[in-house]
Amino acid sequence: KDIKPVKSDYRIVSDSLFAPFEFQNSSKKYVGIDVDLMQAIAKNQKFNITMDFVGFQTAIDQTQASHADGMIAGMSITDERKKVFDFSDPYFTANATIAVKSTTTNIKSYKDLKGKTVGVKNGTASQTFLDKNKDKYGYSVKVFDAADTMYESLNTGSIDAFMDDEPVVKYAILQGKKFATPLEPEKIGEYGFAVKKGTNPELLAMFNAGLAKLKANGQYDTIVEKYMGNTD
Ligand code: GLN
Known part of the structure; x- marks a missing residue:
């Protein structure tokens, strides 16, 4: 059964430089495993996102302050963070x-x-x-x-x-x-997508559903292989 977005646009924040997960390519466009994964999941689950690359601590602060709906930033799932964030299924170790x-x-x-x-x-x-x-x-x-x-x-x-x-x-x-x-x-710890604890449950559910689909259809591997061990 499809999970429905409740917002017309979700603001997702990320690190400013954490290659190969998020970084600016030669044309200053943000790319990387987190970026492609998030975009592919949004497309697969039919929800809209805006991504801002604000830096790691700022991403944490903005998500905690509900200025952002979620964060994907090569963020390790730790017990300490689980007190204030809800994490998706892990997507990288x-x-x-x-x-x-x-x-x-x-x-x-x-x-x-x-x-x-x-x-x-x-x-x-x-x-x-x-x-x-x-x-x-x-x-x-x-x-x-x-x-x-x-x-x-x-x-x-x-x-x-x-x-x-x-x-x-x-x-x-x-x-x-x-x-x-x-x-x-x-x-x-493994990397997870995170929302502020108790918020945006549908966003987390859509992330998990999309991640599972991408893993099943090979898109996840394609994205990871595109950036890992590739010096372009
Ligand atoms: N995985 C590390 C953490 O969660 C570093 C993340 C990062 O620097 N973007 O703290």
Whole structure:
């Protein structure tokens, strides 16, 4: 049975730069796995969306303030977030990992981060992990709003490492960034589409129904393959 939209247009917010899930292509158009997935699901389930790429923490804030109907931003489903968000079925699995410059040879374990500065994006599961283990390993944390400034800071040496999701770091390396991932990645949960807890139940149901259809008809795989391991 079809689920019916109750709004003529749903505003979906996302990260500003989280390639290959959302990023601007050479013509400044936002593309990526999250973008194509969301659009394909909206088309499949016959509802209208507007997507805005506001940055991760801002996407969280706007969804919590009901300024957005939902968010898709490579967002990990965590127990902490489940208190304030309702999540869709998971659509991707990703760990988080420490990244260093490819020329860095003295960081091989968390202990080696003692006295070092580790960058992280505001509001992320990586930030929660780094804050929790800060005293144990003796590093300091530097928070960024977006990935581009964080990557730049590693290149210029104002941070010694950063923590981000593994597929995103791997993609950046594929794109030519001189990063390395010398540590074991951390499990931070699977990605889900999220709405503010208790709101837009039909939107969540349509997302799940659309995702199931896309997985069954091969469109999901086509979208993921289009962006993973593709350096275009
Ligand atoms: N998966 C991570 C999280 O949910 C990072 C998401 C992101 O940076 N867009 O916190």
